[in-house]
Amino acid sequence: xxxxxxxxxxxxxQEGEDVSMNCTSSSIFNTWLWYKQDPGEGPVLxxxxxxxxxxxxxxxxxxxxxxxxxxxxxxxxxxxxxDVGIYFCAGSRTGSTLGRLYFGRGTQLTVWx
Amino acid sequence: GAVVSQHPSWxxxxxxxxVKIECRSLDFxxxxxxxxxxFPKQSLMLMATxxxxxxxxxxxxxxxxxxxxxxxxxxxxxxxVTSAHPEDSSFYICSANAVGTExxxxxxxxxxxx
Numbered sequence: 001x002x003x004x005x006x007x008x009x010x011x012x013x014q015e016g017e018d019v020s021m022n023c024t025s026s027s028i029f030n031t032w033l034w035y036k037q038d039p040g041e042g043p044v045l046x047x048x049x050x051x052x053x054x055x056x057x058x059x060x061x062x063x064x065x066x067x068x069x070x071x072x073x074x075x076x077x078x079x080x081x082x083d084v085g086i087y088f089c090a091g092s093r094t095g096s097t098l099g100r101l102y103f104g105r106g107t108q109l110t111v112w113x
Numbered sequence: 114g115a116v117v118s119q120h121p122s123w124x125x126x127x128x129x130x131x132v133k134i135e136c137r138s139l140d141f142x143x144x145x146x147x148x149x150x151x152f153p154k155q156s157l158m159l160m161a162t163x164x165x166x167x168x169x170x171x172x173x174x175x176x177x178x179x180x181x182x183x184x185x186x187x188x189x190x191x192x193x194v195t196s197a198h199p200e201d202s203s204f205y206i207c208s209a210n211a212v213g214t215e216x217x218x219x220x221x222x223x224x225x226x227x
Contacts, residue, residue: 003156035218042119042206042218043157088156100147101208101216103156 006089006104013079014112021087021107022073029091032065032072033101037086046087047074079111116140117209119219126197126226134192134222136207142187143209147216148180151204163190197226 006023013019023032031050035043047058049065049072056063062075072091076083089104116139126132136146145164149157161182163169169182181193190209194201206221 040122040204040221040223042117042208042221044218045215048215099145099210100159100162101157103158105156106154108154 004089004091004102004104006107008107009105010108010110012110012112015080017079019076019079019083019109020073021089022071023089023091023104024071025091025102026070028069029093029102030069031092031094032063033090033092034061034063034072034074035088035090037088037106039085043088076109079109081111081113084109084111117143117207117217117219119205119207119222121222122220123223124225126224128198128226129196131193131195132197132224134194134205134207134224136190136192136209136219138188138209138211138217141209141211143190143211144187145210146184146190147208147210148182148190148192149206149208151206151221153204157206160192194224197224199226202226 004023004025033048034046037043047056047063052069053067054065060077086106086108088106090101118137120135148160150160151157159172160175161169161171163182163184165184165187171177184190202225204221208216208218210216
């Protein structure tokens with residue numbers, strides 16, 4: 001089935017550094033989502049994007065919905081140890097977070113103190 | 114915020130036995146629930162979409178007779194892994210949708226078949 005291309009696969013950074021990850025698709029999505037998953041837990045929604053070109057922030061997190069509707073990126077500024085986890089992008093063909101979601105492979109983030 | 118609870122959080126079973134995993138929406142009515150499977154360091158792969166009161170829709174390659182899904186009420190969906198084998202060992206996650214809200218994920222169930 002449809003899978004999103006997410007990169008990088010993993011990142012090892014020092015506390016305080018900024019982080020950037022992105023997701024691309026060969027087809028259009030009407031909603032882009034970014035989730036964080038801690039070990040042994042389910043994903044938790046960080047940011048939802050509903051319009052092409054939309055730039056949305058949630059604290060130190062900023063995400064953008066690409067103009068072509070085929071890509072999105074997530075930035076984390078001034079990383080802290082609790083940012084450690086796996087970040088997933090997800091796309092939906094509906095105009096909301098409802099309905100079937102297609103997930104990227106995830107970006108494993110490690111933050112060194 | 115809305116809460117989706119899965120039970121059990123982890124289970125170990127013998128090969129050949131069946132295991133039931135529950136997914137409950139605790140404070141909202143979920144007309145649709147999704148079941149995902151996640152292998153270590155892999156993404157979430159959708160197994161099936163479960164609508165209350167109707168048969169589940171399975172993704173290509175997912176055996177409906179092996180992964181039985183029941184969505185008998187607006188707050189409960191169950192996934193039963195029948196005749197489990199070691200290759201069924203995985204992390205199973207459900208998500209639930211309510212009308213007009215985002216999708217919420219359960220905390221997942223770690224299944225180990227020995």
